[in-house]
Amino acid sequence: MSDAYTIHPIARIRTDFSDKFGIPRQSGLVPELTARIVFEPDYRDPNALAGLEGYSHLWLIWQFSTVAEEYAAGKKWRPTVRPPRLGGNVRRGVFATRSPYRPNALGLSCVELAGIEGCDLLVKGADLLDGTPIYDIKPYLPYVDAHPDARGGFTEQTAGYALAVQCDEALLDKLPKEKRAALLGVLKNDPRPAYQHDPERVYTLDFGGHKVRFTVAGQTLTVREIL
Numbered sequence: 001m002s003d004a005y006t007i008h009p010i011a012r013i014r015t016d017f018s019d020k021f022g023i024p025r026q027s028g029l030v031p032e033l034t035a036r037i038v039f040e041p042d043y044r045d046p047n048a049l050a051g052l053e054g055y056s057h058l059w060l061i062w063q064f065s066t067v068a069e070e071y072a073a074g075k076k077w078r079p080t081v082r083p084p085r086l087g088g089n090v091r092r093g094v095f096a097t098r099s100p101y102r103p104n105a106l107g108l109s110c111v112e113l114a115g116i117e118g119c120d121l122l123v124k125g126a127d128l129l130d131g132t133p134i135y136d137i138k139p140y141l142p143y144v145d146a147h148p149d150a151r152g153g154f155t156e157q158t159a160g161y162a163l164a165v166q167c168d169e170a171l172l173d174k175l176p177k178e179k180r181a182a183l184l185g186v187l188k189n190d191p192r193p194a195y196q197h198d199p200e201r202v203y204t205l206d207f208g209g210h211k212v213r214f215t216v217a218g219q220t221l222t223v224r225e226i227l
Contacts, residue, residue, distance in 0.1 A: 009133035010043040011121075013062075016179065016208035017129050020066065022191040025085070026098070027060075027109035028125040030185035034114065034178070037121040037134060044119045053116055057140035058123065060109045063133050064100035077103045084193045085158040096153060110140055162188050163216065167223035174226045179208050187214065187221050 015035040017023050024030050037060075039048075052058075071077070080091040081099040094102055107128070115122040121137075152159060165187045172180050191205055199217035202224060206212075213225040 007135050009040060009063075009135060011037050011039040011134040011137070013037050013060075013123075013126060013128050013130070013132050013134060015126060015128055015130045015132075016182070017206070019206045020129055021203075022186055022205040022207060023129060024127045024186060024189055027111055027127045029127070029189055030182060031112065031125045032182040032185050033125055034182070035111075035123050035126040035128070037123060037137070039119050046119055049116060049119065049121075052113070052121075052139070055113060055139040058111055058113050058121075059138040059140055059145075060107075060111060060126070060128070060134055061136040061138070062107045062109065062128060063135065064102075064105040064107055065129070065132055067100045067102075067105040071105060077101055083154070084195075085161070086154065086194065089195065092154065106135075110145075161190065163190050163219055163221045164188075165221050165223070171223055171226045175208065175210060183207055183212065187212075187223070190216070190221070192216060 013035050014037075016033070024033070039045075077094070078101065079094055081094050081097055081101055082089060083092055083097050083099065086092070098107075100107065109127055111123040111126045113121065114124050165184055167184065167187075172183075175183060186205070186207065192203060197216075199215060202213050202215055204211055204213050211225075211227040212223060213227075214221055214223045216222075
């Protein structure tokens with residue numbers, strides 16, 4: 001009997017990220033981010049959501065679709081990766097990280113369930129690219145899924161890292177009100193790779209149909225332009 005098993009997307013997520021640059025490195029880091037999960041026609045059945053309203057959080061099992069495309073083109077997974085928060089020059093075993101370059105390119109995210117509209121799910125805190133295929137959704141169970149005393153490995157070195165964000169109100173006013181706190185949260189978490197420190201470099205983040213240009217000097221990020 002073959003162990004190979006074909007899985008199909010049950011839904012896709014709609015987010016403000018059309019490019020992977022700027023996506024939070026973990027779910028829940030920016031709780032102000034909102035997204036919509038849209039089920040595929042074969043799974044768009046309200047009966048499948050019965051009882052879901054009783055949960056506050058969900059697990060999403062999804063695919064790093066851009067990585068899967070690279071694998072399909074011939075790229076191979078490697079047993080070690082360079083976590084960006086460690087400067088991109090320290091190797092760790094792939095299974096000791098949440099790197100997208102995994103054997104099956106699968107991701108796992110915990111998001112807040114903000115509402116149900118028909119057969120769509122509204123969620124907060126997602127760390128997914130717009131259009132990402134979702135393979136399964138499971139309820140988060142606090143009595144077994146929460147482990148407050150768990151150890152965080154090497155991530156404990158960087159868990160509290162954040163930038164101070166400077167953005168003129170006139171620039172922020174170019175965004176819809178409901179998107180402003182989310183953008184500031186994304187910027188605070190520093191979208192740059194950890195090995196980039198050029199204070200003169202202007203970075204461009206695609207967010208919610210806008211291009212956000214910024215610089216970083218020391219621990220301060222300054223928004224220069226929003227188009």
